[in-house]
Amino acid sequence: MLEPTAPPRKAPLAPPLDTRHQVETPEGIDLPLRPAGLMVRAVAFAIDLGIRGFILGVLFIALAFLGRLGMGLGSLLLFAISWWYMVLFEVLRQGRSPGKQWLGLRVVHDDGTPIGWSASLLRNLLRFVDLLPFGYFLGALSCLQHPTFKRLGDIAAGTLVVYSERPLNRPQLPDAEPRRSPVVLTLSEQRAVLGFAERQAQLSPARVNELATLLAQPLHICASEAVVELNGIARGLLGPSP
Numbered sequence: 001m002l003e004p005t006a007p008p009r010k011a012p013l014a015p016p017l018d019t020r021h022q023v024e025t026p027e028g029i030d031l032p033l034r035p036a037g038l039m040v041r042a043v044a045f046a047i048d049l050g051i052r053g054f055i056l057g058v059l060f061i062a063l064a065f066l067g068r069l070g071m072g073l074g075s076l077l078l079f080a081i082s083w084w085y086m087v088l089f090e091v092l093r094q095g096r097s098p099g100k101q102w103l104g105l106r107v108v109h110d111d112g113t114p115i116g117w118s119a120s121l122l123r124n125l126l127r128f129v130d131l132l133p134f135g136y137f138l139g140a141l142s143c144l145q146h147p148t149f150k151r152l153g154d155i156a157a158g159t160l161v162v163y164s165e166r167p168l169n170r171p172q173l174p175d176a177e178p179r180r181s182p183v184v185l186t187l188s189e190q191r192a193v194l195g196f197a198e199r200q201a202q203l204s205p206a207r208v209n210e211l212a213t214l215l216a217q218p219l220h221i222c223a224s225e226a227v228v229e230l231n232g233i234a235r236g237l238l239g240p241s242p
Contacts, residue, residue: 021033023111033112033162034165035149036149037143037149038144042140044097044103047103048085048099055081056081059074059077086120090120104164105164106162107123107160108160119157119158119159120157122153122157124153125153129152129153130151138151138152139151139153142155173197173235174200174231176232176235177235178232179232179236181236182219182220183220189219194234194237197230197234209226212226215230
């Protein structure tokens, strides 16, 4: 008698596209980065290209009055601005050219550290390879194929274009004496208490008392002292000011 054969096992599905790139710093801290895609990088490059064109146009008009000397100086300026514009901004402004800064982007090393001179020079010198055979074809193809949207210059230099994370602002809470909660709070309850204290200035006194009464019940807090107690608990959860 033939034994029933097990159904064939399906191949595991490929993981969904993740726009987060996790790196580990030398201190052993996990640093999440958000690589920038092709379109936003193209817009940033177009902005920088327009700025360079405007600068060169103004300089050429001024140098035109100098005749041949102006033509020679113009050639030098064309070379300097074309090749050093991106490098100087990337190294001296923490990886942000005007176009990248406008769109909230910056260039970093693969490990998340600020870009240096050698890496910036290499990624920008290899830009002519990304331009081949025309219209940034190889660079765009590389961005679309690479999991972190790297062009060929980024691969060679070990760099990454990422979104600049905005620093988190410390919540503004009412003045109160920090205190502990009478019961152990879950994460959602901690968020509710902090949210109540943070939004308190935007609410009417009646709404504040209403919300405080609702939050006081599971925390076993007296309703008449709910606002003061909750503000104190929120201060305790937030910790001392830096």
